[in-house]
Amino acid sequence: MCGRFTLTVQHVTDVAAAVEALVDPLHAELYRPRYNIAPTSKHFILRLEESRRLLVPASWGLVNRWAPDRSGAARQFNARSETVSVKPAYRGAFRSRRCAVPIDGFYEWRGPKGAREPVRFHARDERVLWLAGLYEDWTSPKTGEVTLSFSVLTTDANEVVRPVHDRMPVLLDLDALPTWLDVSARNDEALRALMVPASPGHLVMTPASRRVGSVRADDPALLEPDPEPGPRQLGLFR
DNA sequence: CCAGACGTTGTT
DNA sequence: GTCTGG
DNA sequence: CCAGACGTTGTT
DNA sequence: GTCTGG
Numbered sequence: 001m002c003g004r005f006t007l008t009v010q011h012v013t014d015v016a017a018a019v020e021a022l023v024d025p026l027h028a029e030l031y032r033p034r035y036n037i038a039p040t041s042k043h044f045i046l047r048l049e050e051s052r053r054l055l056v057p058a059s060w061g062l063v064n065r066w067a068p069d070r071s072g073a074a075r076q077f078n079a080r081s082e083t084v085s086v087k088p089a090y091r092g093a094f095r096s097r098r099c100a101v102p103i104d105g106f107y108e109w110r111g112p113k114g115a116r117e118p119v120r121f122h123a124r125d126e127r128v129l130w131l132a133g134l135y136e137d138w139t140s141p142k143t144g145e146v147t148l149s150f151s152v153l154t155t156d157a158n159e160v161v162r163p164v165h166d167r168m169p170v171l172l173d174l175d176a177l178p179t180w181l182d183v184s185a186r187n188d189e190a191l192r193a194l195m196v197p198a199s200p201g202h203l204v205m206t207p208a209s210r211r212v213g214s215v216r217a218d219d220p221a222l223l224e225p226d227p228e229p230g231p232r233q234l235g236l237f238r
Numbered sequence: 239c240c241a242g243a244c245g246t247t248g249t250t
Numbered sequence: 251g252t253c254t255g256g
Numbered sequence: 257c258c259a260g261a262c263g264t265t266g267t268t
Numbered sequence: 269g270t271c272t273g274g
Binding site for chain 1: 243244245246247248249250
């Protein structure tokens with residue numbers, strides 16, 4: 001997954017109910033519909049905290065706690081699942097700071113250069129998808145402010161995504177969430193088994209608006225293909 | 239020993 | 251923080 | 257990935 | 269053309 005995902009407010013509400021999420025009024029703005037969540041955007045993640053599942057604000061693009069600044073965030077929005085357990089930038093988070101990221105779809109671009117168009121992958125029934133993620137806290141040396149940031153794990157594309165791209169995010173079944181979020185025990189085998197291409201059954205591909213390429217666009221029409229230009233209207237000769 | 243890296247995606 | 255390269 | 261910038265001086 | 273920001 002390269003660039004974008006979506007999350008609408010009705011789904012967030014569903015999620016919140018499902019996981020008994022703690023909704024902080026201070027972060028209410030995060031719960032408005034989002035149709036175009038770009039790297040470095042603010043989002044939120046599900047993590048286990050004292051055996052409770054909490055949705056907490058975090059920015060997309062992991063900033064390691066030892067980083068002197070946030071400048072590396074844009075290059076760490078994805079993490080290869082094949083190597084997260086050994087890569088210096090990820091293994092600490094992989095061992096003890098796993099999270100899940102609720103979305104209702106993700107975008108990829110297809111087609112030849114110059115005529116590329118985005119598609120959205122989502123559940124056939126539009127239910128929430130959970131991305132496997134890693135997070136880390138970072139303390140600003142200037143202000144002392146602590147913020148969370150996260151990466152999304154990638155794996156090989158499944159049959160649905162492969163025509164468009166060779167990688168896709170790791171999707172977690174609801175059944176898998178407890179295993180993924182539980183960082184108290186080491187269980188590499190079980191984790192490895194989760195970091196595989198999603199079964200293609202419930203995932204579908206839908207054309208989306210080319211406007212998702214602009215980070216400023218964020219509205220429901222992004223989920224639909226752009227309207228056809230129609231017959232050329234030459235105003236002068238009409 | 240110190241300095242410097244530490245990451246992913248894409249390529250008509 | 252921790253590993254790699256020089 | 258795409259969209260958008262692409263510069264300098266001087267600084268509470 | 270090529271880099272940066274989102």
